[in-house]
Amino acid sequence: MRPDDIEALVSVGRPAIAGDGSFAVFATSRPDLRADRNVGQLWRIDLPAGDARRITRGVADSAPRLAPDDSRIAFLRADAGGRPQVHIIAAAGSEVVQVTDAPLGVTAFAWSPTGDHIGFTARVPEPGRYGSIDGIAPEAEPPRRITGIRWHANGLGYVADRPAHVFVVSVPDPGAEPAYDAAPSAGTPDAGSHRPVPEEARQLTSGPLSHVGVVFTRDGREILTTTDAIEPEHRDLRTPLLAVPVDGGGQRSMLPPSLSISDIAVAPDGTIALLASDPGATGIDFVAPGVALWILDGDAPRRLTDPETVDLGEVGSHVTAVGDDFLVQNRTRGEVHLLRVSRDGTSSRLRGGLEVVGHAADAAGERIVCAVATSRSAGEILLLDAAGVDARLLTSFGDAARRAGYVLPRELDVTAGDGYPVHGWVAVPAGEGPFPVVLQIHGGPYASYGVHLFDETQVLVEAGYAVVYCNPRGSAGYGRAHGRSIRGRMGTDDLVDVLAFLDGAIEADSRLDGSRVGIMGGSYGGYLTAWAIAHEHRFAAAIVERGFLDPETFQGTSDIGSFFGDEYVGTDAATIREQSPMAVVGEVRTPTLVMHSELDFRCPLEQATRYYTALRRNGVDAELLVFPGEDHELTRSGRPRHRVQRFEAVLEWWGRHLPV
Numbered sequence: 001m002r003p004d005d006i007e008a009l010v011s012v013g014r015p016a017i018a019g020d021g022s023f024a025v026f027a028t029s030r031p032d033l034r035a036d037r038n039v040g041q042l043w044r045i046d047l048p049a050g051d052a053r054r055i056t057r058g059v060a061d062s063a064p065r066l067a068p069d070d071s072r073i074a075f076l077r078a079d080a081g082g083r084p085q086v087h088i089i090a091a092a093g094s095e096v097v098q099v100t101d102a103p104l105g106v107t108a109f110a111w112s113p114t115g116d117h118i119g120f121t122a123r124v125p126e127p128g129r130y131g132s133i134d135g136i137a138p139e140a141e142p143p144r145r146i147t148g149i150r151w152h153a154n155g156l157g158y159v160a161d162r163p164a165h166v167f168v169v170s171v172p173d174p175g176a177e178p179a180y181d182a183a184p185s186a187g188t189p190d191a192g193s194h195r196p197v198p199e200e201a202r203q204l205t206s207g208p209l210s211h212v213g214v215v216f217t218r219d220g221r222e223i224l225t226t227t228d229a230i231e232p233e234h235r236d237l238r239t240p241l242l243a244v245p246v247d248g249g250g251q252r253s254m255l256p257p258s259l260s261i262s263d264i265a266v267a268p269d270g271t272i273a274l275l276a277s278d279p280g281a282t283g284i285d286f287v288a289p290g291v292a293l294w295i296l297d298g299d300a301p302r303r304l305t306d307p308e309t310v311d312l313g314e315v316g317s318h319v320t321a322v323g324d325d326f327l328v329q330n331r332t333r334g335e336v337h338l339l340r341v342s343r344d345g346t347s348s349r350l351r352g353g354l355e356v357v358g359h360a361a362d363a364a365g366e367r368i369v370c371a372v373a374t375s376r377s378a379g380e381i382l383l384l385d386a387a388g389v390d391a392r393l394l395t396s397f398g399d400a401a402r403r404a405g406y407v408l409p410r411e412l413d414v415t416a417g418d419g420y421p422v423h424g425w426v427a428v429p430a431g432e433g434p435f436p437v438v439l440q441i442h443g444g445p446y447a448s449y450g451v452h453l454f455d456e457t458q459v460l461v462e463a464g465y466a467v468v469y470c471n472p473r474g475s476a477g478y479g480r481a482h483g484r485s486i487r488g489r490m491g492t493d494d495l496v497d498v499l500a501f502l503d504g505a506i507e508a509d510s511r512l513d514g515s516r517v518g519i520m521g522g523s524y525g526g527y528l529t530a531w532a533i534a535h536e537h538r539f540a541a542a543i544v545e546r547g548f549l550d551p552e553t554f555q556g557t558s559d560i561g562s563f564f565g566d567e568y569v570g571t572d573a574a575t576i577r578e579q580s581p582m583a584v585v586g587e588v589r590t591p592t593l594v595m596h597s598e599l600d601f602r603c604p605l606e607q608a609t610r611y612y613t614a615l616r617r618n619g620v621d622a623e624l625l626v627f628p629g630e631d632h633e634l635t636r637s638g639r640p641r642h643r644v645q646r647f648e649a650v651l652e653w654w655g656r657h658l659p660v
Contacts, residue, residue, distance in 0.1 A: 001404050001458040003647035006031045006640060008400035009455060012371040012379030013062060014318065014358030018070040018091075021362035023047055024369045025055075025064045025073055025091070026381060028397065031640035035059070038637060042075055044091070045381060047367060050394035052381070055093055066091065067115040072174060074099070074111060074118055079196065086118055086169075094174045100167075101197045103132055107164055108213055111171075113220040117246070118171055120201075121214050121225070123162040130162060148230035153559045154602040154632045160230055164210040166223055166244050169201035204244050205251070212239070213263070218270035221246055224254065226261050235562040236283035241274070255301060262291065265319035265326070268363075271343075272296045273319050273326050275312055284563040288446050288476070288483025289313060293328050293341055304345045308480045313446075316357055322365040322386075329356050331477045333423055334450040338370060338388070350388025355452050373452035375408055377401060398453070406458045414470075414504030422497045423478070424449065424470025426505045426512075427461050433511030435466040436518070436540075436658045439502050443523030443546075445474035445494065445568075446483045456635065459647050464660035466512045468505045472497030474524075488570050490579045491531040498528065499536065518658045520650075522546050522635065523603060530581035530611065533590040541657035543650060545595040546632055549607040550582040557604040585614040591621035593653045595646065597630035597638070625649055 001008070007030060015026040024047060029040035042061050045052040056075070062084075064075040073091050076084040079098065083105030087096050100106050102122035109120035125132045129141050144151075144161060153159050179198045205211055210228040217224060222243040229236075241255035241264070259276035266272055274296070277289035290307030304326075305312065311331050320327040322340065327350075330337045336355040341347040351370065357379075358371040368384040377398025384391050409425035416422055429435055438460055442449050448471045457467045471477060473493040474486040486494050506514040519539045521529040526547025533542045548554060551569045555561040569579045577583040592615055596608035608624065615622035627646065630638045634646065 001401070001406055001455060001462050003459055003644045003651070004033060005401075005404035005459075006455055006643055007033060008404045009378040009453070010397035010400060011373070012357070012381060012395070012397065013064075014316070015360050015369045015371055015381060016064050016066045016073075017047075017360040017362050017367065017369050018066060019068075019363040020070070021047055021364070021367035023091075024360065024381070025066065026369075026371060027062045027064055027075070028379065029060070029062065031643065033640045033644065036639050036641050038640070042073065042089075045394055047369070048383060048392075050383070050392070052395055056089065056096065058096070061087075063109075065109070065111060067111050067171075068113055069115055072115070072171070074109065074171075076106060076109075078105075086120060088171060088174055090174045097172050097174045097178075098197050099169060099171060099199075100201060102167075102201075104130060104162060110214050110216055110223075112168075112216050112246075113218060116171055117168050117220075119166065119168045119214045119216060119223045119246070121164045121166055121211050123164045123210075124203075126161045148232055149235060149562045150230050150559070152601050154600065157599075157601075159210070160208070163208055164212065164228075165206060166204045166211050166214060166225055167201040168204060168223070168246055169197075170199045172198040204246070204248075211242075211244075215264045215266055216246075217243065218266055218268070224264050224266070224272065226264075231562075234283070237279040237286055237563070238283050241272075255296065255299070259294070259301065260286070260289065262313075263318045265321050267321040267326075268323065273321065274301065275317060275319055275328070276301070277307070277313070284567060286563065287487045287567050288480045290480050291317070293319065293326060295343065304341050304343065305339075305347065310339070310347070311476055311480070313476065318358070320359050320361055322361045322368075325365070327359050327361060327368065329359070331448065331450075333477055334425075334448055334471065335477075336450070338368075338384075340388075348388070350384055351382070351391060353451075354382075355450050373450075374398070375451050375453060376406075378453050401453055405462065406453060407461050409457065409467075412470075412501075412505060412508065414501045416493075416496050416500035418493075418496065420473065420493070420497065422470050422472060422501045422504075424468070424501050424505075426509065427457050427467045428509065428511055429461050429464055429466065431511075433466070434513035434516075435464060435511055436516040436654075436660060437502070437506065437512050437514070438465045438467050438654065438658070439498065439517065439519045439539075440467060440469040441498055441519070441521030441525035441528045442469070442471070442475070443521070443525050444476070445486065445490075445524040445528075446476045447524075448475045448477045459651070460654075463651050463654070465654065465658075466509075468502050468512075470498060470501040472501070487568060488575065488579075490569055491528065491535075494528060495532055495535070498532070516540060516658055518542065518654060520545065523632070524548055526603070527581060530588075530592075531584070533592065534581065534584040534587040537589055539590050541591040541593070541653065543593045543595065543653060544608075544611065546597060546600055546603050546634070547581070547594075547607060547611070548603050549580075549611045551576045551580050552582070553606060553610070554603075557606055559601045582611060582614065585611060586618055588615060588618070588620055591657050593623050593625065593649070595625045595627075595649070597627045597632065597634045599630060600632045602632035623653075
């Protein structure tokens with residue numbers, strides 16, 4: 001793959017399936033260089049035949065959800081102001097009707113059990129902020145008074161002055177008479193006004209707390225949601241489970257703040273299931289958090305899966321109710337498996353060998369559709385039977401990537417010097433070599449490299465580099481003890497593992513040139529890259545991207561600074577410095593490219609600028625590349641042209657310091 005071949009990476013979002021299993025709907029997304037944005041539409045696929053057809057023509061339609069009677073599809077589409085709003089379309093095809101007109105867009109939504117209402121969450125701006133009053137630009141807004149320990153979020157910005165609230169709106173009939181704008185008329189209050197939606201939404205919650213998620217109870221009388229409070233003193237990741245009456249009245253607590261809840265589902269019998277972790281008595285014990293499946297037995301939660309061995313914390317993980325059972329996603333050794341879990345806690349694996357990113361099941365549980373990523377594709381739809389025995393890929397979006405060209409990485413296990421097993425992959429260009437080697441390090445640290453088609457690796461291989469990457473201690477997918485092993489010890493066993501894996505890969509394949517090696521990583525990978533080049537001087541060059549580089553300043557600048565550093569590097573000043581790349585930057589001799597995004601609030605820009613400045617003052621060959629308007633997610637969801645420009649900068653840097 002060349003840099004501009006990212007257009008061939010078609011991903012597939014969480015699908016929905018009809019109750020009788022006759023069809024499914026899903027959304028695709030891909031980078032488009034001409035539009036300089038991610039684009040995608042909704043697709044309908046007949047089952048079991050697998051005939052897929054595009055049913056919308058929007059620029060970036062997403063998140064389709066079928067009505068309870070399967071006659072309509074609700075989904076998100078940007079309005080004229082670029083804000084995501086709920087729209088509906090007849091499942092058989094029709095004109096699209098806009099349902100919501102939230103000033104800052106919709107963040108989540110769900111159908112009511114009767115299909116006549118949609119509940120949703122949307123941020124409500126303070127008057128005069130975020131364009132809510134024409135003529136008041138951002139620089140003319142009044143000052144913000146901050147009294148809590150948090151004030152911003154990566155990819156969003158300020159949070160306290162635009163809390164998310166729960167709304168409900170009547171669903172229009174897509175075949176009914178359209179809504180028309182009022183024509184100008186003297187003495188008519190709404191003369192000449194624009195009417196974007198047929199019905200106005202009712203706001204069900206208010207106040208400073210933000211609400212996260214919206215799920216109707218079985219009878220449709222209440223909406224289940226959690227809240228996110230900005231704490232005055234100390235961070236607390238525990239969230240309550242609340243029930244908000246649809247017809248008005250006070251909300252009630254279903255579960256007091258004891259767990260950190262990430263997803264909610266309601267089974268056909270009304271049982272409430274949760275994906276949640278226990279952040280401990282402090283409320284911030286999040287390192288390898290141990291996300292598990294829970295159900296509410298009365299007022300008490302009961303855990304169904306073992307968080308020590310089953311990891312349900314993959315980004316985008318959710319729960320699907322299948323009769324009395326539940327479908328969940330378990331990440332393990334670079335794969336994400338689909339599990340079916342019964343209420344007595346027994347589970348069976350329905351599908352492995354790939355990464356499951358979303359799932360849905362028909363009412364009888366006989367047909368299951370999954371959105372998956374594989375070593376040959378960024379996204380496909382997989383059809384399974386109830387036992388996972390009969391499996392069939394129904395789509396072929398990966399054909400575009402195949403035409404662009406890719407290599408299949410080789411799986412490898414290496415034993416570190418202390419006897420610990422390290423698992424990863426090696427991707428090598430065609431030919432006899434010898435090839436220069438690039439060691440890649442993932443972010444997190446509690447994340448993992450996987451088996452999906454990975455543009456970061458493929459672009460380097462196309463340019464003539466052998467790429468080595470692994471999941472060292474601290475990563476996800478190898479048991480909770482593996483993930484928690486570097487707590488308070490960052491830069492120890494994790495560094496041992498990546499260097500051991502590099503040496504093992506070079507020893508196992510004569511095509512890899514161990515005398516010509518570079519190192520690169522982003523976020524935590526940027527941390528470990530910066531740490532490595534201060535302690536190991538074998539690398540021809542390095543790329544430190546969006547790095548966690550100074551734990552001391554991270555606390556007062558990052559959106560997760562109120563707890564991340566405390567849990568990973570501790571609170572003692574001496575201990576923090578023992579794990580800080582900034583504290584040892586004077587030992588770096590390796591030419592280093594520092595890359596960062598201007599609006600990165602996860603690892604703020606000052607982490608990069610201070611590190612780069614220190615390198616230059618110490619006489620190191622260093623450059624700084626800053627991407628305007630981007631945040632921490634540049635490499636995954638940034639503007640396509642910026643993503644290509646980033647690849648070009650990476651290849652130019654390696655071409656200069658590690659030529660092929």
